[in-house]
Amino acid sequence: MRHLICGIDGYIGWSLALHLAKDGHEVYGVDNLSRRKNVEEVGSWSATPIPSMAERVRIARDIFGVEIGFFQGDLLDYPFIRDVVKNSKPDAIFHLGEQPSAPYSMISRENAVYTQENNVIGNLNLLFAMKEYANDSHLIKLGSMGEYGTPNIDIPEGFFEVEFRGKKEKLPFPKQPGSFYHLSKVHDTHNIMLACKLWGLRATDIMQGVVYGTRTKEIIDDGLLTRFDFDEVFGTALNRFCAEAVVGHPLTPYGRGKQTRGFLALVDSVQCLTLISENPPEKGEYRVFNQLDKLYSVNQLANIVHREGERLGLKIEIENIENPRVEKSEHYYKVDHKGLKRLGFKPTRPIIDEVRIMLEDLMRFRGRIAQKMDRIKPRVSWKEGMPRLEEQSTPNYVAWCEKA
Amino acid sequence: MRHLICGIDGYIGWSLALHLAKDGHEVYGVDNLSRRKNVEEVGSWSATPIPSMAERVRIARDIFGVEIGFFQGDLLDYPFIRDVVKNSKPDAIFHLGEQPSAPYSMISRENAVYTQENNVIGNLNLLFAMKEYANDSHLIKLGSMGEYGTPNIDIPEGFFEVEFRGKKEKLPFPKQPGSFYHLSKVHDTHNIMLACKLWGLRATDIMQGVVYGTRTKEIIDDGLLTRFDFDEVFGTALNRFCAEAVVGHPLTPYGRGKQTRGFLALVDSVQCLTLISENPPEKGEYRVFNQLDKLYSVNQLANIVHREGERLGLKIEIENIENPRVEKSEHYYKVDHKGLKRLGFKPTRPIIDEVRIMLEDLMRFRGRIAQKMDRIKPRVSWKEGMPRLEEQSTPNYVAWCEKA
Numbered sequence: 001m002r003h004l005i006c007g008i009d010g011y012i013g014w015s016l017a018l019h020l021a022k023d024g025h026e027v028y029g030v031d032n033l034s035r036r037k038n039v040e041e042v043g044s045w046s047a048t049p050i051p052s053m054a055e056r057v058r059i060a061r062d063i064f065g066v067e068i069g070f071f072q073g074d075l076l077d078y079p080f081i082r083d084v085v086k087n088s089k090p091d092a093i094f095h096l097g098e099q100p101s102a103p104y105s106m107i108s109r110e111n112a113v114y115t116q117e118n119n120v121i122g123n124l125n126l127l128f129a130m131k132e133y134a135n136d137s138h139l140i141k142l143g144s145m146g147e148y149g150t151p152n153i154d155i156p157e158g159f160f161e162v163e164f165r166g167k168k169e170k171l172p173f174p175k176q177p178g179s180f181y182h183l184s185k186v187h188d189t190h191n192i193m194l195a196c197k198l199w200g201l202r203a204t205d206i207m208q209g210v211v212y213g214t215r216t217k218e219i220i221d222d223g224l225l226t227r228f229d230f231d232e233v234f235g236t237a238l239n240r241f242c243a244e245a246v247v248g249h250p251l252t253p254y255g256r257g258k259q260t261r262g263f264l265a266l267v268d269s270v271q272c273l274t275l276i277s278e279n280p281p282e283k284g285e286y287r288v289f290n291q292l293d294k295l296y297s298v299n300q301l302a303n304i305v306h307r308e309g310e311r312l313g314l315k316i317e318i319e320n321i322e323n324p325r326v327e328k329s330e331h332y333y334k335v336d337h338k339g340l341k342r343l344g345f346k347p348t349r350p351i352i353d354e355v356r357i358m359l360e361d362l363m364r365f366r367g368r369i370a371q372k373m374d375r376i377k378p379r380v381s382w383k384e385g386m387p388r389l390e391e392q393s394t395p396n397y398v399a400w401c402e403k404a
Numbered sequence: 405m406r407h408l409i410c411g412i413d414g415y416i417g418w419s420l421a422l423h424l425a426k427d428g429h430e431v432y433g434v435d436n437l438s439r440r441k442n443v444e445e446v447g448s449w450s451a452t453p454i455p456s457m458a459e460r461v462r463i464a465r466d467i468f469g470v471e472i473g474f475f476q477g478d479l480l481d482y483p484f485i486r487d488v489v490k491n492s493k494p495d496a497i498f499h500l501g502e503q504p505s506a507p508y509s510m511i512s513r514e515n516a517v518y519t520q521e522n523n524v525i526g527n528l529n530l531l532f533a534m535k536e537y538a539n540d541s542h543l544i545k546l547g548s549m550g551e552y553g554t555p556n557i558d559i560p561e562g563f564f565e566v567e568f569r570g571k572k573e574k575l576p577f578p579k580q581p582g583s584f585y586h587l588s589k590v591h592d593t594h595n596i597m598l599a600c601k602l603w604g605l606r607a608t609d610i611m612q613g614v615v616y617g618t619r620t621k622e623i624i625d626d627g628l629l630t631r632f633d634f635d636e637v638f639g640t641a642l643n644r645f646c647a648e649a650v651v652g653h654p655l656t657p658y659g660r661g662k663q664t665r666g667f668l669a670l671v672d673s674v675q676c677l678t679l680i681s682e683n684p685p686e687k688g689e690y691r692v693f694n695q696l697d698k699l700y701s702v703n704q705l706a707n708i709v710h711r712e713g714e715r716l717g718l719k720i721e722i723e724n725i726e727n728p729r730v731e732k733s734e735h736y737y738k739v740d741h742k743g744l745k746r747l748g749f750k751p752t753r754p755i756i757d758e759v760r761i762m763l764e765d766l767m768r769f770r771g772r773i774a775q776k777m778d779r780i781k782p783r784v785s786w787k788e789g790m791p792r793l794e795e796q797s798t799p800n801y802v803a804w805c806e807k808a
Contacts, residue, residue, distance in 0.1 A: 109532040
C-alpha cells in the first residue's frame with residue numbers, strides 16, 4: 001500500500017514510518033519540524049539523540065534498504081499539502097501532525113491560539129485536500145482519549161445509544177476535555193464527522209491513550225531511535241518518572257496520584273495503526289476506536305518505575321507534588337476498547353517489561369537528561385499559565401546526575 | 405449597567421445597542437466591519453440602506469441623546485480587544501462578533517478556514533481578555549440552534565441526564581451541526597465551557613433560532629435601520645422570500661420545504677439578550693438557553709409570506725427549487741425553550757404581523773433588492789462549494805422590479 005504520514009518526524013510518526021517501510025509499503029511523510037522547535041522553545045530536548053530527517057531517511061535506507069519520501073512543509077500551507085496529497089495519491093493518510101502537548105497549550109494565550117489554529121486549520125486543510133484529490137483515501141486521524149474527559153459513566157467508542165424521553169437515538173458521546181490542546185482534537189473530531197457526511201470521505205478517528213516505550217521491532221540501532229520527551233511540557237507522567245529515576249531525582253506524581261488514564265506501548269500503537277490501515281471503513285463512514293491496552297493511575301506508574309528501577313540498581317524515592325492541572329483527583333474511569341481487538345489487535349508489551357527497557361535505554365542518555373532536569377518541575381499552571389521563560393530561575397541540576 | 409457589544413455593526417448588534425443605550429445603559433461596541441465587506445464580496449448589500457458606524461453613532465445621539473462608544477477593530481487583534489475589555493470593564497460582554505453565515509463558510513476551503521479561524525480564535529481572545537481583565541463580567545455568547553443539528557430525539561437546553569449501563573450522568577447534549585460555520589459555534593461552545601471551569605468565568609451560551617424582522621421599538625427612523633440581508637449567502641429563507649415577494653419573483657423554498665427550525669422576532673431577540681444580562685449566572689457557571697419563539701417549516705414560511713404579501717396587493721407564486729444543502733428533508737424536531745421564559749421572556753411579535761411590517765419596509769427599498777436579485781439563487785453547494793464569482797453569469801434582474 002501507499003501511505004502518507006503527516007508528522008513523520010514525531011514520536012509515533014517516525015516509529016510508524018520505519019515499520020511500514022520495512023514491511024514493504026511505499027511511505028511518504030511530511031513534517032514542519034515544529035516538535036523539535038517547540039521542545040527547544042521550552043528549554044528541553046529529546047533524551048534520545050535523534051538525527052535530522054535527512055539523516056533518518058539515509059540511515060533507514062542503509063539499514064533496511066527502504067526509501068522513505070520526506071517533504072518538509074506545513075499543513076497550514078494549503079498548496080503544499082494539496083500537492084503532496086495530489087502527487088502521492090495515498091491509500092491511507094495517517095494524520096499525526098499536530099501540536100501534541102496539553103501543557104504547551106496552557107502556557108499562555110499565544111500557545112492556546114497557536115495550538116488550536118495549527119491543529120484545527122491543518123486538519124481542515126488535509127480534509128479539503130482529500131476532498132479534491134484523494135476522495136477514496138482513508139484518513140487515520142490521531143485523536144486522544146483526553147477528548148472524553150472523565151465522565152461518571154462508561155466511555156464507549158465514539159457513539160452511544162441513549163433513551164431520552166422515551167425515544168432512542170445513537171449519538172456521538174459528549175466530549176468534556178480538560179485543556180486547549182484536547183479541545184483542538186475535539187474540534188477536529190467534529191470537523192471530520194461533517195466531512196465524511198458531506199463528501200463521502202472515510203475516516204478513522206483514534207482516541208488514543210498515553211503511549212510509552214522507546215522501542216519497536218524496527219528500532220534496532222541508535223540511529224533509528226525515535227524521540228523521547230521528559231520535560232514537564234512534552235513528557236508524559238511515565239516518561240518523567242523514568243527520566244527522574246535514572247538521574248536519582250525523586251519521582252513526582254502530581255497531586256494525590258489517583259488520576260487514571262489508558263496506556264499503550266509504542267510498538268502496540270504502531271500495530272494498531274497498521275491494522276486500521278489494513279481494514280478501512282466504508283466510504284462516507286466516520287469510525288472511532290479507543291486505542292489503549294490497560295488503565296493505570298499515576299501512583300501505579302510511579303510504583304512500577306520504582307520497582308523496576310530498583311531492580312536495575314537505581315535508588316528511587318517518590319514525592320507527590322502539587323497538581324498544576326485542573327482535573328478530578330479521583331474519578332470513575334471505565335473505557336470500551338473492543339473495536340481494535342475485533343480487527344485482531346493483541347497487546348504485546350506489558351508495561352513492566354517496557355519500563356525496564358525504557359530505563360535501560362535512558363541510563364545510557366543520563367547526561368542529556370541531567371542537563372535539562374530543571375525542565376521537569378511543573379511550571380505550567382492550568383489556571384495561570386507559565387511565567388515567561390526568561391523570568392524563571394534555571395538552577396543547574398547536573399548535580400542530580402553526579403549524585404546518581 | 406455597562407455593556408460591551410462585539411459585532412455592534414451587525415443585524416442584532418446594532419438593534420441591541422440602540423435598545424440598551426435608550427434604556428439608560430452605558431454601551432460600548434467593537435466591530436471590524438467584516439459583515440459589510442463579506443456581503444459586498446458575494447456581490448450583494450443590505451436591502452435597508454445603513455449608514456456608516458460614525459453616522460449611526462451620531463444619529464443615535466441626535467434622536468435619543470445617547471452616547472454609544474464605538475471602537476473599530478478585530479477580535480483577532482488581541483491587544484485591541486484586551487485594551488477595550490480592560491478599559492471598558494463591562495458588566496456584560498455580548499459576543500455577536502462572528503462570521504454568521506453557513507453558506508459563506510461552504511463557498512470554498514478559504515471560506516471554511518476563514519470562518520473557523522475568525523470565530524474560534526476571536527472567541528478565544530475574548531475569553532483570555534476576560535480572564536485577565538474582566539474576570540467577573542458576564543459573557544453572553546451568540547451560538548446557534550444549528551449547533552444541535554436535527555437529532556431524532558428532543559433537544560434539551562445544552563445538557564441532558566442520561567442513564568447508560570445503569571449509571572446516571574448529566575452530560576452536554578451532543579452536537580451534530582451541518583456546516584463549517586455551525587461547527588465554529590460548536591468549537592466556541594466547548595472552549596467556553598472549559599474557560600468557565602478553569603478560570604471561574606460566567607457565561608451564557610445562546611442557542612438562537614433564526615431571527616426575523618426589520619424593527620425594534622427603537623428603530624423609529626430610517627437613519628436607525630439595522631441591516632437586512634436577502635442574498636443566498638447572508639439572507640435567511642424568510643428574508644429571501646420577503647425580498648422575492650416585493651420584486652415579483654417566485655418564492656423559492658429549497659427542496660421539499662419540510663426542513664423545520666426555530667424562529668424569533670428581532671425585538672424579542674433583543675428582549676432575551678437584555679433579560680439574560682439582567683440575570684447573570686454564578687461565577688464559574690456555563691449556562692445554555694435555547695432562544696426561540698416558535699417552530700416553522702420552510703414551506704410554512706413561504707405560505708405566510710404568500711398570504712401576507714397578497715394582502716398587501718403583491719402577486720406571489722411559490723416554486724420549490726433543488727436544495728443545495730446537505731440536510732434531512734423531513735425530520736423530528738422538538739426543542740426545549742423554557743429557560744428564558746423562566747427569566748420572564750414573553751414573545752411579543754407573532755411572525756405574521758412581523759412579516760407584514762417586513763414586506764412594507766422592503767417595498768420601499770424594492771429598487772435596492774431588484775439590483776441584486778441575481779444573488780438570491782443558490783450557487784453554494786454543500787458538496788461542491790461555489791464556482792468562483794467571476795465565472796458566474798450575472799444577468800440583469802432589474803426587470804423583476806419593473807414587472808412587480
